[in-house]
Amino acid sequence: MADVILRNISKRFGTVEAVRELSLTVNDGEFLVLLGPSGAGKTTTLRLITGLESPDAGSVMINGRDVTRDPAGSRDIAFVFQQYSLYPHLTVYDNLAFPLRSPARRVPEPMIRERVERTAELLHIASKLGNLATRLSGGEMQRVAIGRALVRDPSIYLMDEPLSSLDAKLRAELRLELKRIQLELGATILYVTHDQVEAMTMASRIGVIREGQLLQLGTPREIYESPSDSYVASRLGTPQINFLPARLLPEESVPPGTETVGIRTEHLQLAARNGGRMIGRVHRVEHLGEQNHVHLDYRGQTLVTLADPHRPLHAGQEVDLHLVHPLCFDRAGQRIPTFVH
Amino acid sequence: MTAALAKSTAHSIVEASPRAKAVAGGLVILYAVITILPLLWIVATAFKSQSDAIAYPPKLIFEPTLEGYVNLFTVRTRQTPDFIAKLPPPQTWYDKLVRQHDMVIAGPSKVVPRFVNSLIIGFGSTFLAVFLGTLAAYAFSRFRIPLADDLLFFILSTRMMPPVAVAIPIYLMYRQLNLTDTRLGMILLYTAVNVSLAVWLLKGFIDEIPREYEEAALVDGYTRLQALRKVVLPQAVTGIAATAIFCLIFSWNEYAFAVLLTSGEAQTMPPFIPFIIGEGGQDWPAVAAATTLFVVPIVLFTVLLRKHLLRGITFGAVRK
Numbered sequence: 303m304a305d306v307i308l309r310n311i312s313k314r315f316g317t318v319e320a321v322r323e324l325s326l327t328v329n330d331g332e333f334l335v336l337l338g339p340s341g342a343g344k345t346t347t348l349r350l351i352t353g354l355e356s357p358d359a360g361s362v363m364i365n366g367r368d369v370t371r372d373p374a375g376s377r378d379i380a381f382v383f384q385q386y387s388l389y390p391h392l393t394v395y396d397n398l399a400f401p402l403r404s405p406a407r408r409v410p411e412p413m414i415r416e417r418v419e420r421t422a423e424l425l426h427i428a429s430k431l432g433n434l435a436t437r438l439s440g441g442e443m444q445r446v447a448i449g450r451a452l453v454r455d456p457s458i459y460l461m462d463e464p465l466s467s468l469d470a471k472l473r474a475e476l477r478l479e480l481k482r483i484q485l486e487l488g489a490t491i492l493y494v495t496h497d498q499v500e501a502m503t504m505a506s507r508i509g510v511i512r513e514g515q516l517l518q519l520g521t522p523r524e525i526y527e528s529p530s531d532s533y534v535a536s537r538l539g540t541p542q543i544n545f546l547p548a549r550l551l552p553e554e555s556v557p558p559g560t561e562t563v564g565i566r567t568e569h570l571q572l573a574a575r576n577g578g579r580m581i582g583r584v585h586r587v588e589h590l591g592e593q594n595h596v597h598l599d600y601r602g603q604t605l606v607t608l609a610d611p612h613r614p615l616h617a618g619q620e621v622d623l624h625l626v627h628p629l630c631f632d633r634a635g636q637r638i639p640t641f642v643h
Numbered sequence: 644m645t646a647a648l649a650k651s652t653a654h655s656i657v658e659a660s661p662r663a664k665a666v667a668g669g670l671v672i673l674y675a676v677i678t679i680l681p682l683l684w685i686v687a688t689a690f691k692s693q694s695d696a697i698a699y700p701p702k703l704i705f706e707p708t709l710e711g712y713v714n715l716f717t718v719r720t721r722q723t724p725d726f727i728a729k730l731p732p733p734q735t736w737y738d739k740l741v742r743q744h745d746m747v748i749a750g751p752s753k754v755v756p757r758f759v760n761s762l763i764i765g766f767g768s769t770f771l772a773v774f775l776g777t778l779a780a781y782a783f784s785r786f787r788i789p790l791a792d793d794l795l796f797f798i799l800s801t802r803m804m805p806p807v808a809v810a811i812p813i814y815l816m817y818r819q820l821n822l823t824d825t826r827l828g829m830i831l832l833y834t835a836v837n838v839s840l841a842v843w844l845l846k847g848f849i850d851e852i853p854r855e856y857e858e859a860a861l862v863d864g865y866t867r868l869q870a871l872r873k874v875v876l877p878q879a880v881t882g883i884a885a886t887a888i889f890c891l892i893f894s895w896n897e898y899a900f901a902v903l904l905t906s907g908e909a910q911t912m913p914p915f916i917p918f919i920i921g922e923g924g925q926d927w928p929a930v931a932a933a934t935t936l937f938v939v940p941i942v943l944f945t946v947l948l949r950k951h952l953l954r955g956i957t958f959g960a961v962r963k
Contacts, residue, residue, distance in 0.1 A: 354858050354861065354862070374862050379862055381859065389877075389878075391878060400860070400863065454863075
């Protein structure tokens, strides 16, 4: 295992700037998640690290060595693709052994057997080794795909949305397992996703990426609690953060220069009407079982927040709203630091 | 009663009605009869005597004879009955058969070397065309090639003119290069014609194979060619088999260039078969025998590759 450093890396396809001056360090043993919508340049970033694409500018360092111009095969990277990762004409065993049988590596066959079996054990697919790759369920296929990376002992594992094509239950299951395996092996992983839950649950650090640029890099807690701008704030949290124009709020509640206020569910308290200065009207209550989604109308804006399901709220009811340390953003969307009172 | 009614009027989107199935089946059988009947007629004619072969109305029931095949494989000379009577008794069944018509066998005919020529030229050019076509199609499919569309059109344009249009230039060129009437010359010519077809067909098949497969191999340390051989080719087998059959059928059946460019050493079956008619009257059974033998390799080749033709390309490994 080793660390990977990207320095001011850029890549453009025709008129589209896929990655713009991106700098990033993945530390040894770290699980770094790049979070962003599709088309943000996440996959391109991974492909630049592997050498499947070469950057227009900038450099890639792996383990202190500049590999920017090296071919893909010599960079000592394992890559899990979003899909199409298994060879349909091979068995599960041969699929797992494929990276080890590479002529560049020349691993002796008994050692291949040992490592394939150990990996299959780790991923709970040992009983499927003789099957054709096509005779597996979606979850098993994806385990094999991850296994194809794990049989090797590379400098870094790159994973491109490996769980995105699975259903929610399997995704949750594999998420836990992937994290367990990463800790067990002490692996360095750079993982790309658009799913905030994957990012929050697995990452040592999250990098939020948009239009080819890295907006913020930090621990999940940092990214969630102190986002650098309104976009980063909107990427995390369910229900999604509410944005209100600051002019609709009582003046003294926000610092000067605030244009927009970001209100997550924990920033908003509802109370029975008692002469408060912010009055909202309940518009709709969605019962989700363990909690309620409450849609509120506040001076023409809609706020969505969570509420205790046992609380008697009904449509049309008016409530007092209290803001507790909301996130404040200036005209450009940058966050204005507020001091905790 | 109502259940029966419901059954007879029920329409399923996925399953055709029994009547539609019967009509479709009937059409398929009719088509098969139309295409197979001439072939059966030829196979039957090969076993007829010369007089039965031209009898009118045509004989459906006849006494089979191997005369046609014997005539195809031998060269015979006509002799007087006195001369034949003086000869030692016939050694073999075909000697005997020939002497009944006041003839003796002078030696083997040229059908075997011509057939061998057809095999070498047909399979040789097919192999070359598919080999070169696969590499070219892979390159067109995967790399950013300047003017790729124009190049592909240019490759296809070689098939747009009839052989006659290029026959004379090719003939003159081949004479300069000493390639007339050589197997190598015919292999190169058929390869050149087939490569365009191969590139276009195979490009379609290779385009369908997601490039992530090779990229995974490249990241794992395989070279581009190793990835092509271990990952792409096994998945392109269906396309390669189909392309090979088309190429073989073309070069196997090709007549115009073969007549023009071969006369002896490298002559293939198509220009040779008409010559059989001329040797000793209109010997239709011998022609039919030659035609029967001529069809066999193509049928065998197609049957051998049938498995690949019917199998889907990635057969369900792709999660979309």
